[in-house]
Amino acid sequence: MTASLNQIYKAIGSLETSVMNLAKAIEVSDKRASDSNKRADQHRAVIHKRVDDLVGEVGDIKTSVETMKEDVADSKVVTDEVKQWKQRGVGALFVAGIAGTAIGGVVVGFIVYWWEAILRAIRAA
Template sequence: MSQTGVERTLGILLAKVEGIEKSIALADTQRATVHRRLDEMVSEVGDLRAEVATMKADVKDSKTITDEVKQWKQRGIGALFVSGIAGSAFGAAAVGFVIYWWESVLRVLRSA
């Protein structure tokens, strides 16, 4: 091989090595970008976990309050039922009282 052939081959090899170095540098840059984005995602997932934990606690508290309100509603319906029965019984007794004493009431009213 002549000197120009050797120089030409060395030039080709040098260009290929420089191309490989550029590819490695570009890959390093891309890997750094991927790692940075992955770190951002890990941070966001951590934030989401904290938010979900907070929401779970809030929902648990809301469920407790909702259960208490349901109990109050059931007690209120029960109280209304008892009041309705008592009112009906009182009304029936009042009507019975008026019917039983009606003649006496009329007699007192007529004599007055």
């Protein structure tokens, strides 16, 4: 019976050592999981901060775009007015060009028609 008690004690000691090793392994695993969770929490906090910053920036950009839309609308009115001035100026130049051409044609026609009389008047003088 002593031999069998020694074997039982040996088996119990072996089981006790195995249980302690398992407890240590579980403890190490829990510590790793805890560290991993802490790092994940920190990473998520950083990501959330970045997203919050981006939301703020997008809001600022949206406000800037709305302001620019108003400025562009005002600028469009001025631009349209300047285009009208340009069109009127081009029209006036066209009319002046036609008038100048007509006057030049009349003068040339007058000179051609009266050329002989003009030459006689110059020679007679």
